[in-house]
Amino acid sequence: DGGITQSPKYLFRKEGQNVTLSCEQNLNHDAMYWYRQDPGQGLRLIYYSQIVNDFQKGDIAEGYSVSREKKESFPLTVTSAQKNPTAFYLCASSIAITSYEQYFGPGTRLTVT
Amino acid sequence: EDQVTQSPEALRLQEGESSSLNCSYTVSGLRGLFWYRQDPGKGPEFLFTLYSAGEEKEKERLKATLTKKESFLHITAPKPEDSATYLCAVQASGGSYIPTFGRGTSLIVHP
Numbered sequence: 001d002g003g004i005t006q007s008p009k010y011l012f013r014k015e016g017q018n019v020t021l022s023c024e025q026n027l028n029h030d031a032m033y034w035y036r037q038d039p040g041q042g043l044r045l046i047y048y049s050q051i052v053n054d055f056q057k058g059d060i061a062e063g064y065s066v067s068r069e070k071k072e073s074f075p076l077t078v079t080s081a082q083k084n085p086t087a088f089y090l091c092a093s094s095i096a097i098t099s100y101e102q103y104f105g106p107g108t109r110l111t112v113t
Numbered sequence: 114e115d116q117v118t119q120s121p122e123a124l125r126l127q128e129g130e131s132s133s134l135n136c137s138y139t140v141s142g143l144r145g146l147f148w149y150r151q152d153p154g155k156g157p158e159f160l161f162t163l164y165s166a167g168e169e170k171e172k173e174r175l176k177a178t179l180t181k182k183e184s185f186l187h188i189t190a191p192k193p194e195d196s197a198t199y200l201c202a203v204q205a206s207g208g209s210y211i212p213t214f215g216r217g218t219s220l221i222v223h224p
Contacts, residue, residue: 042214
């Protein structure tokens, strides 16, 4: 089955620790995205990548970092510089950056205490 | 700046009670408007793309319509399994292709 996987589903970390969220897709999509979702808020874009070895900051990139070394993978690191990291993180992909539809993974809920 | 406003924030319906969700938008030029369904604790699931005013699309009990300023998601004779948050997003023509999402409407359908 083609799709997007995110792991783990739940993640707990202590304040001050960096943490990396995994996102893998086997849809052969060029574009990948990371969003953050907080209660009562719309999806906010953290980073996106149009192609391997290229990525762009979104609206709320501060305190986050990404890499795109393989077409299938787009991991997100939440650094200790992120002031309020507890949230639901969603990874998405599309055939290309110009595509209309984005397809989402199941999400990772990160709790930092 | 592109803006998307969804209303109401929350909607409770009885099973079989039809209603509509609204998505109003402000963009310099619309390339596409999207509707997603999101179940609690899960990622959004794509429902529809609408491209131009007057367009309509249907899927089971859902029908999406589009005007120059807003989109409606009509739910006909809803069932409890239609309970979810419905997200609207718009993609503007020109510039970035990144869609702007609304905050969603939380729908609960009581049996």
